[in-house]
Amino acid sequence: MTRTAREVVLAHAITEPATAADFALIDRPLPDTLPPGSVHVRVRWLSLDPYVGQVLRGRHMGEAAPAPGMPLPGEGIGEILASADPDHAVGDHVAGHFGWAEEAVVQASALRKVDAAQGTFEHLGILGMPGLTAWVGTTQLSRIEPGMTFCVDAAAGLVGGTAGQIARLLGARAVGIAGGADKCAIVTGTYGFDACVDYRQDGWSDRLAEAAPGGIDVHFENVGQKVLDTVLPRLSVNGQVILCGLADHYGDGRPALLNAGLLVGKRATVRGLVVYDYVGRRQEWIDFALPHLREGRLVEHDDIADGLEAAPLQMERVAAGTTRGRPLVRVG
């Protein structure tokens, strides 16, 4: 009898933010024998970062949306149950794209081995791309010095939250910008920022000025025009801006614009960050992060849903912006 694995797929193509009803749970057949170079993986964790919602709608960097019934995007952590690849052994932990599935057979060459002693889901988050993104912005594309004021928006997210924590480890004051009192509580409580400004409150520009009375020395941008228009006038002379994400603008066609005259007056340095350029330097970030993680000076805040069948609702929450912390599914 052919073995099958439970998997969540799109029930139909979508153009609007995903809801739980857009998905279906299927049983996908697994091959009877492993093709050479492949491994059979039991998926432990699935990460539903916001970009996944964009991919599902065909709105991420020109990628086509997955067709209904096809494997869905999202990085996972799995444990190898069987291997037809000489470089991978049973029991190894790997990160990769397995679909939203409990088990999968995938090409081993597309996987990244992770050290389960260092963490499991952390390899998708603070030790993975979101953490790497924060590290690149704070250590490779800017110079943060003790006493500086560092600002980041989407600060309750893992990129922003990690960036602010790194800035503090480098001796800076960290000011976060986030939407809502509960997110700000994560920013100052869980992530330990010095201050957080709620951009949904009237007068948040004045609150930002109070939180950064000497100006903002380094700003890490994840959102777009609304924040840029408020932050850039408060940039210090010789201020630095890392353009990382422009989440407000994905898919809406409006560009985020920077006032060149303002940048000249501020003697600003603006740098664009594309994390894919730095995947080869991931180990540097892990080496930096691990001791801080173990000692609790770096933390990640997660929003964990249990069981594969919880994935559709978790995606709906991601798309609606109601998750708190990094959205994960504990698959098994």
Next chain:
Amino acid sequence: MTRTAREVVLAHAITEPATAADFALIDRPLPDTLPPGSVHVRVRWLSLDPYVGQVLRGRHMGEAAPAPGMPLPGEGIGEILASADPDHAVGDHVAGHFGWAEEAVVQASALRKVDAAQGTFEHLGILGMPGLTAWVGTTQLSRIEPGMTFCVDAAAGLVGGTAGQIARLLGARAVGIAGGADKCAIVTGTYGFDACVDYRQDGWSDRLAEAAPGGIDVHFENVGQKVLDTVLPRLSVNGQVILCGLADHYGDGRPALLNAGLLVGKRATVRGLVVYDYVGRRQEWIDFALPHLREGRLVEHDDIADGLEAAPLQMERVAAGTTRGRPLVRVG
């Protein structure tokens, strides 16, 4: 009898670009005795950089326009005829603001001594602020490496022309952007750029693409939106942009805007340049420039009018954009 010196002043307040008829030639009395700390200078050269025209209209960085009859802005080179300052001797050459005058009595502390053996009017130009501006952009705010393609607009001007020459000395290909065939002839002929694109010609965007087939690695911006919109899409990945001047926007109230998403995609670095931050490092630039100047590897292209009485028409030509090379007046 009180001694006087001939001087050009505004005949009336102006709001439009200056014309020769806006000025008057007067005889200004000089003090009978030199106040302590002052010097009596015979003016040799007067530099009428475009910003002077903006100041006359009250449109330069918030400076008030000079009232009719008051000394006009513009840096000059003079020779000391008499000194009441222990640090300045008769025969010393100095750079400073003397008004548009043949002689002036000024505070010595506001002057900068220049070495007449190194040059005279060059201390206002290629060895002065315009050259320093070019040096800051090409050596302090960007990293130009051999084989790179460097682009600069207003390339027939001294800032742009010097920037391209420095880029070539650093091993880059220099592509200029200028308005008109005669200016482009200066850019490639006098300044030795590898190519020049005339932005007044239809299809200049395609000409730029042909002149920089591998993309633009470093762009030095002096003009504004029109050039930025054409150049930035042609920036190389990891390209660098120096925002120096936004001449098209001075006084018109429109901001020059940069597309943040484009900067991210290009992994661009954008830096604002304010030359006043670097006046303390002028000697570094002079030390770099002098051997190249002497050997003819660095040149400045000047547009010299003879005699103080020629200053009003020279200013009119500056304001109308019809000068070719750096506008100077040989006062005496």
